Amino acid sequence: MIANTPKPPYYAVIFTTERTTIDEGYAEMAQQMLELAQQQHGFLGEESARDGLGITVSYWESLEAIQNWKNNAQHLQAQKLGKEKWYKKYKLRVARVERDAEF
């Protein structure tokens, strides 16, 4: 689903990933982290797709909200497992959304 974000400005975290072949626990953790993110203050929405490359974009009210999510204890544990097991490679970009358009 396309995220129903408010009028800019707000922030986007673009998380692009290449997976390992290890599936154990991955889908459950991804779902858990989505639900946990949705409960965070300042969370605005999320969009996700994978076909080989995975792209997850989450939207946030402020850099502070992103920083808090980054340091969330359960999320830190998931990040650690991600590097150990599920991700071969990733890149994360924090960006300020300045304008949008839709159809």
Place this chain on the structure above:
Amino acid sequence: MIANTPKPPYYAVIFTTERTTIDEGYAEMAQQMLELAQQQHGFLGEESARDGLGITVSYWESLEAIQNWKNNAQHLQAQKLGKEKWYKKYKLRVARVERDAEF
């Protein structure tokens, strides 16, 4: 492939789409537009994934480069066909990448 972008700041165009059931011409046009984008001044890279929802993120040196790409004649024609045939719904966000991290 994860795009090998330079040190921030630079810009991202996050293009999130829901497709119609019309496939005619779509894959060819998507490939053509990728190749054309790669030839534009200020283009830095592109990441794309679809599983139902499609997310394409292109990276650019400047807002001016994005504006030029938006107004490129062949791209304008593709945008028109996109609305007529291939996209049920889309959202496009222009964002300034402020920091990144990778693993």
